[in-house]
Amino acid sequence: MTSWRPDPGQLSRPIYLSLVEQFGRAIAEGLLQEGERLPTHRQLAYELGISVQTVSRAYEELMRRGLASGEVGRGTFVRLGAEEHSPPYIPERVAEVIDLSMLKPVLEARHVDLFRAGAAAVAGSMPDRAITSFRSNVVYASHRPAALAWLRRCGIDPGERDVQITNGATAAIAVSVMTALPPGSTIATEVFTHHTLLPLARYLGIQVRGVAMDEEGIIPTELERLCREGDISALALLPNGAGPTAAFMSLGRREAIARIARHYNLWLIENDAWGPLIADRPPPFATLAPERTFYFTSFTKITVPALRIAYLLTPERLLASALNRHLVTNWMASSLIAELARQWVVDGTADELVRWQRQALARRQRDAAAVLGDICYTSHEQGLHLWLPLPEGRSESDFVSFARLRGVAVAPGSSFHAGAQPSPPGIRVSVGSTGADELRTGLGIIASLYRGAPEPALLTL
Known part of the structure; x- marks a missing residue:
C-alpha cells in the first residue's frame, strides 16, 4: 500500500x-x-x-x-x-443513479418475455448440427437467406455475396479493422467516433486521425486535406446518427466521401449498428462503394441487448482474410443467439420491435425537447441519444462530476474524441437507458446544471 x-x-x-x-x-x-x-x-x-x-x-x-x-x-x-481507454459509461448500474451514460434501446417487460420465449423455442428446435459442429459453414448454412433479407431492409442489395455472422458490432469492428489495416498504418474517422475504435486501434498498433465534422459528419474537404498530407489507409464512419454527436449524413455528403475514398484508395468501414431504425435513410456506403466497404449492422440497439449478433459484409477480395481474422478472434458467433436472430428476422419479430422502438424513441425525444427547452443540442427524432455541447469556458469533467453528484450519469465527449487537440466540451445523453419518468428527472437536473452554477447544497458534500 x-x-x-x-x-x-x-x-x-x-x-x-x-x-x-x-x-x-x-x-x-x-x-x-x-x-x-x-x-x-x-x-x-x-x-x-x-x-x-x-x-x-x-x-x-x-x-x-x-x-x-x-x-x-x-x-x-x-x-x-x-x-487504457476509459469507457464513456459508468461500469456498473448503481441503484440510486439515473444512468443516461449507457446507450440502450427503450425496453419494457414484453422485450424480456419475447426473448425468453424465443430463446426457449429456439433451444428446443435447433438442428443437431447447430449444437454439435465447430464449422460455421455447417452451423449457419440456413442463416444466409435471413441475413440477406435483413441487409435489404437496411438499404443494401447484397446479391449473392457471403455474409459473416459475428458476436455483435464490436466483433465486426475488430474483424474489419484487422482486415483492412496492417500494424503501423493510419485510419481516419470522425473527430467524435465510436469509443471502442480508439483502444482497438491502439492495441493493434494503428494510428487514428480525427477528421473535422459538422452537423452531417465528416467534412469532405477536411478528409481530402488529411489524405493529401498523410498516408491514410481506411476511413471509419457512423453516418446514420449513431455517432456521439448524432450527425446524420445526407446523400450528397456520402457521394462526395465515396469519391474521395476511390480517388485515394481508402477502405471504408461503415458502422450501421442501428440498421433500419432510422426511416427514410440515404443509401449506405455499402451500396455507393461496395468494392471497398466493410459494412455491418447489429440487433442489440434496436431489439434487445442480449441479441448480440451482427451481419458483416466484406469487400469480396478481402473475404478470405476477414474470415481468418474472425476465426482467430471469435472462432464463430454464438449459435443459439444467431439462431434466435434468424428466427426473429424470418417471423417478423425483429421488424415489429424496430417499429415499436422508433415510436418509443420519438416519444422520448419529444420529452427531451420539452424538458431542455431553449438549450441547443443535436439529436435525431428516432435516435437513442442526444448530444449537448457545453458553453465555452465550461469544464466537461466538472459538469459530468456535478451531474453524477446529483445522481445522474452521462457520457463525457472526451471518451469519443479522436483529434490531436483537446475536444470541445460536450456530453452524450442516452434517452433509452431508463424509464420515461427517470429520464425527465435526469434531463431536468442536466438542464439546471447547464443553465447555471451548481446549487449551494452541492457544495456542502
Whole structure:
C-alpha cells in the first residue's frame, strides 16, 4: 500500500472532487505509481476526517477518469490513465443513479418475455448440427437467406455475396479493422467516433486521425486535406446518427466521401449498428462503394441487448482474410443467439420491435425537447441519444462530476474524441437507458446544471 496521503489542509468543497485532484496531481508527479494499492475507503475517511461516502465518490471518479481500478476483494489500485481507454459509461448500474451514460434501446417487460420465449423455442428446435459442429459453414448454412433479407431492409442489395455472422458490432469492428489495416498504418474517422475504435486501434498498433465534422459528419474537404498530407489507409464512419454527436449524413455528403475514398484508395468501414431504425435513410456506403466497404449492422440497439449478433459484409477480395481474422478472434458467433436472430428476422419479430422502438424513441425525444427547452443540442427524432455541447469556458469533467453528484450519469465527449487537440466540451445523453419518468428527472437536473452554477447544497458534500 502507498505511503503517500492526501493533505487534509488542502481539501476544499466539494471535498470528493478536491480529493480526486490531489490524487491526480500525485499520479502525474510520480508520487503514486502504477499498481500501488490505495487506502481502504474506511481507512482514508478516518485519516482525513471525512465520510466513507465521500471517499467512495472520489474513488469512483478516479476510476471514471482512468486513474484507478477496483478489484473485488483486493481493493483500489493506481492505474495510469494513458494506458487504457476509459469507457464513456459508468461500469456498473448503481441503484440510486439515473444512468443516461449507457446507450440502450427503450425496453419494457414484453422485450424480456419475447426473448425468453424465443430463446426457449429456439433451444428446443435447433438442428443437431447447430449444437454439435465447430464449422460455421455447417452451423449457419440456413442463416444466409435471413441475413440477406435483413441487409435489404437496411438499404443494401447484397446479391449473392457471403455474409459473416459475428458476436455483435464490436466483433465486426475488430474483424474489419484487422482486415483492412496492417500494424503501423493510419485510419481516419470522425473527430467524435465510436469509443471502442480508439483502444482497438491502439492495441493493434494503428494510428487514428480525427477528421473535422459538422452537423452531417465528416467534412469532405477536411478528409481530402488529411489524405493529401498523410498516408491514410481506411476511413471509419457512423453516418446514420449513431455517432456521439448524432450527425446524420445526407446523400450528397456520402457521394462526395465515396469519391474521395476511390480517388485515394481508402477502405471504408461503415458502422450501421442501428440498421433500419432510422426511416427514410440515404443509401449506405455499402451500396455507393461496395468494392471497398466493410459494412455491418447489429440487433442489440434496436431489439434487445442480449441479441448480440451482427451481419458483416466484406469487400469480396478481402473475404478470405476477414474470415481468418474472425476465426482467430471469435472462432464463430454464438449459435443459439444467431439462431434466435434468424428466427426473429424470418417471423417478423425483429421488424415489429424496430417499429415499436422508433415510436418509443420519438416519444422520448419529444420529452427531451420539452424538458431542455431553449438549450441547443443535436439529436435525431428516432435516435437513442442526444448530444449537448457545453458553453465555452465550461469544464466537461466538472459538469459530468456535478451531474453524477446529483445522481445522474452521462457520457463525457472526451471518451469519443479522436483529434490531436483537446475536444470541445460536450456530453452524450442516452434517452433509452431508463424509464420515461427517470429520464425527465435526469434531463431536468442536466438542464439546471447547464443553465447555471451548481446549487449551494452541492457544495456542502
